[in-house]
Amino acid sequence: MAKIYIGTTFVTDDEPCLNLKEVNQRTPDSKGIHRYQVITVIRQDRPVEYRLDLGPAKKFKAHEFNIPGGAVNETTGKIYVEETIGRLRDLADHLRSEPPRISQGHNLLTGYANHLEKN
Numbered sequence: 001m002a003k004i005y006i007g008t009t010f011v012t013d014d015e016p017c018l019n020l021k022e023v024n025q026r027t028p029d030s031k032g033i034h035r036y037q038v039i040t041v042i043r044q045d046r047p048v049e050y051r052l053d054l055g056p057a058k059k060f061k062a063h064e065f066n067i068p069g070g071a072v073n074e075t076t077g078k079i080y081v082e083e084t085i086g087r088l089r090d091l092a093d094h095l096r097s098e099p100p101r102i103s104q105g106h107n108l109l110t111g112y113a114n115h116l117e118k119n
């Protein structure tokens with residue numbers, strides 16, 4: 001089930017940050033796909049979401065990503081935050097500048113056969 005967060009129009013770099021992600025989504029006017037930076041901060045012990053439009057998705061080479069800055073204990077509801085917005089934004093700037101990584105699939109049977117052959 002999707003969670004709905006209250007929105008905010010501003011954040012500061014020293015605020016506790018539960019999560020920062022960059023996703024490609026349709027613009028509100030449905031005229032294109034943009035990259036959005038979505039930051040979840042904690043205010044008055046509740047998650048609040050801030051969204052920043054970074055521009056057309058086609059200008060970004062890096063894949064979408066998600067950087068956790070804390071966690072929520074599902075049993076107690078207690079929120080643990082270890083990072084700030086500023087630190088996660090610095091990491092996001094780095095990840096955004098990286099070229100996409102293509103993962104090569106591994107065949108377990110071939111890998112096991114190669115391992116046996118080496119030994």
